[in-house]
Amino acid sequence: MTPPTPAVRDRARSLGAADLPAYVYDLTALREHAAQVRAALPDRVELYYAAKANPEPEILAALRPYVHGYEVSSGGELTHVRKAVPGPPLAFGGPGKTPAEITEALTTGVERFHVESRYELHMLAELATRHAPDRRIAVLPRVNLAVGDGSLDGVPLAMGGRPTPFGHDPEEADETVRLLTDGTYPHLELRGVHAHLASGLEAAEQLAVAGSVVEWATGLAARHGVPLREVVVGGGMAVDYADPERRFDWAAYGTGLARLADAHPELTLRIEPGRALTAYCGWYVTEVLDVKRSHGEEFAVVRGGTHHLRTPATKGHDQPCTVLPTDAPWPHPWPRPTASGDRVTLTGQLCTPKDLLARGVPAAGLRAGDRVAFGMAGAYAWNISHHDFLMHPRPGFHFLGAPEEA
Ligand SMILES: *Cc1c(COP(=O)(O)O)cnc(C)c1O
Numbered sequence: 001m002t003p004p005t006p007a008v009r010d011r012a013r014s015l016g017a018a019d020l021p022a023y024v025y026d027l028t029a030l031r032e033h034a035a036q037v038r039a040a041l042p043d044r045v046e047l048y049y050a051a052k053a054n055p056e057p058e059i060l061a062a063l064r065p066y067v068h069g070y071e072v073s074s075g076g077e078l079t080h081v082r083k084a085v086p087g088p089p090l091a092f093g094g095p096g097k098t099p100a101e102i103t104e105a106l107t108t109g110v111e112r113f114h115v116e117s118r119y120e121l122h123m124l125a126e127l128a129t130r131h132a133p134d135r136r137i138a139v140l141p142r143v144n145l146a147v148g149d150g151s152l153d154g155v156p157l158a159m160g161g162r163p164t165p166f167g168h169d170p171e172e173a174d175e176t177v178r179l180l181t182d183g184t185y186p187h188l189e190l191r192g193v194h195a196h197l198a199s200g201l202e203a204a205e206q207l208a209v210a211g212s213v214v215e216w217a218t219g220l221a222a223r224h225g226v227p228l229r230e231v232v233v234g235g236g237m238a239v240d241y242a243d244p245e246r247r248f249d250w251a252a253y254g255t256g257l258a259r260l261a262d263a264h265p266e267l268t269l270r271i272e273p274g275r276a277l278t279a280y281c282g283w284y285v286t287e288v289l290d291v292k293r294s295h296g297e298e299f300a301v302v303r304g305g306t307h308h309l310r311t312p313a314t315k316g317h318d319q320p321c322t323v324l325p326t327d328a329p330w331p332h333p334w335p336r337p338t339a340s341g342d343r344v345t346l347t348g349q350l351c352t353p354k355d356l357l358a359r360g361v362p363a364a365g366l367r368a369g370d371r372v373a374f375g376m377a378g379a380y381a382w383n384i385s386h387h388d389f390l391m392h393p394r395p396g397f398h399f400l401g402a403p404e405e406a
Contacts, residue, residue, distance in 0.1 A: 002244040002320045002375025004283050005029050007400045012285040012324055012373050020371075021286035021304035021395040023382055027062045028401035030281035030378070034066035037277065040250035042258040046270040048091060050235050051077050053274025053379040054282070057084035058399040063277065064088065069111070071235075071272040075101035082108060091232075091272070093142065093194065095165050099123060106131040112138045114194040114232070116167055121176060121185075128187040138191035140232060141176050142167035145195055147212040160197030167195070173220055181226045192230030193217040196272065199236035203249040206237060207256035214260055214267065230268045237276035241317045241376055248276050275379040282378025284309045284319075284395070287326075288370045291337035291344070298344045300366055305348015305355045308395050309377055310385035318358040321346065324371035339366040346372060350390055 004012060005026045015022055041047060046068040051060065055077060060070065064085050072078045073094030078101070081090060092105045093114035102124055105113070115121050121139070128137050144160045144167040160166065168176055180190035195213045210233040221228040237248040261269050290301040306312065312319040330336040344363040348355040357374060387394060 002280070002283075003322050004285075004324075004373045004375065008283050008285075008373065009324065011398055011400060012283070012371050013326075015285065015396070017287055017303075017369075019396050021284060021302075021308060022398055023282060023308075023377065023395050024285050024373075024398045024400065025056070025059065025282045025378060026400050027058060027281070030059065030062050030278065031066070031401070033280060034063050034277060037250050037273075038066040040254035041271075042254060042261055044261045044268065045254075045257050046268060048232075048270060048272040049277055050272045050274030051081050052383075054278045054381070054383060055080055055084075056397070056399075059278055059281075059378075060084045062401075068270075071114075071274075072110075075104050078105055078108070078110065091140075091194075093196075097123075099127060102127050103131055106137070112140060112191065112230075114140050114142045115176075116142050118168070118172060118176065121179065121188075125185040125188055128185075132187065135187075136189040137187055139180060139188050140192045140194040140230060141173065141180075141190075142194040142196070143170055143173055143216075144168065145170055145197065145213060145216055147197065147209050160195060170216075174223070177220060177224050177226065181224060190226060190228070192228050192232065192268075193220070194232040194234075196232070196234030196236065198234075199275065200238050201236050202238050203253040203256070206233075206253055207260075209233065210257065210260060210269070214264060214269070218264065218267075228267065230270060232270045232272060235271065235273040235275070237273045239275050239279045239376070239379075241311075241315065241320060244280075244320050244376055247280075277379075279376045279379040282376075282381060284374040284377040284381065286372055286374075288337075288366060288368050288372065289349075291339050291366060291368060293340070298339050298341050300339065300344045300346050300363070300372075302346055302348060302357065302372055304392065304395060305350045306357065307348070307350060307355075307386050307389045307392065309357065309374060309381050311377065311381050312357055313354055314380075314384065318361070319374045320376055321358050321361060321372050321374045323361075323363050323366060324373060325365075325367070326369045326371060328369070330367075330369060337368040339363060349392060 048069045050071045069089035089111035091112040146161040286302045343360045346357045
């Protein structure tokens with residue numbers, strides 16, 4: 001499952017035990033994937049990368065030729081992304097923006113603000129008069145729309161269409177549009193509408209959401225007799241950890257978005273995926289330290305654990321992995337732990353039963369010293385993990401292939 005690419009496999013085998021665990025990213029594979037995604041989308045649809053999925057500078061740079069811009073959700077991400085990839089436009093979103101963060105965004109020329117609430121709108125307006133008096137700031141109110149057909153029912157990370165701290169309630173949208181268009185805030189410009197309603201949606205569900213968002217936004221604009229130039233329909237394209245070969249259908253999504261864009265020639269549509277762009281380009285590589293049996297189940301303890309790769313713990317899944325057996329002779333005078341059954345549960349070094357990386361992995365003959373490469377570790381992996389719990393050394397980081405095209 002998600003076998004490592006040849007370059008990652010070579011690196012995984014050549015690293016010494018002291019260099020493990022390690023995150024190994026294949027930037028060539030990332031670039032190929034991003035190029036395919038971009039090619040599947042109509043020209044008129046803009047692609048922003050949601051930096052929170054994986055903000056490693058090498059990843060941001062590798063994506064640069066394929067994205068129009070980056071979506072950032074904090075002052076920290078803002079500073080970091082500007083430094084790593086100077087130039088492309090940024091959209092600043094996320095709840096609870098502070099006055100200091102908004103001031104930084106204004107003074108560094110952030111191109112778009114995804115405004116989450118009325119309070120934030122007032123604050124932005126006030127700070128804009130002080131820090132950016134000479135330009136009009138592009139505002140896209142984020143709206144927590146209910147998409148009427150129930151397409152978000154049962155979606156695990158739904159953040160729209162139900163009570164959440166994200167965005168404006170749709171009932172507030174008319175007043176927000178009025179404030180942005182009646183001269184109350186001369187330094188702000190109503191540029192469009194932003195929605196990001198869920199994560200983990202398949203192409204058909206994404207298209208239904210995009211259609212609802214565009215329809216709602218054009219209705220809003222018509223009611224107020226104001227132009228809307230941009231509609232952001234969010235990220236959240238599905239990534240299937242149980243079946244890594246089943247990928248989000250970018251071709252179908254692109255075809256559907258082209259129809260939607262053709263029906264609204266006045267609008268720029270924008271998407272902002274994170275996970276589905278970078279999940280597949282990263283592996284967490286480690287080695288088996290110990291193999292043991294407990295109450296009928298076999299466990300392999302690997303170097304590292306969910307404090308480096310928290311994804312399986314947060315999502316409650318088994319991280320796809322590949323065992324890379326080591327041919328090197330066992331270097332120690334004590335016996336080599338070896339699995340006796342067919343299925344092994346892979347755990348880390350943390351003193352908690354929650355430190356589970358993958359259960360029931362088919363790994364007959366697994367031995368201490370073998371390498372394991374956990375796939376789909378390129379998004380929401382290292383950067384969401386609680387690194388300091390138990391104070392193990394940090395993993396190494398390897399970026400294979402050049403970040404920019406030659
Ligand atoms: C997290 C986030 C995204 C990206 O979501 P993915 O599931 O990684 O595609 C996009 N937009 C906003 C506002 C987000 O918070």
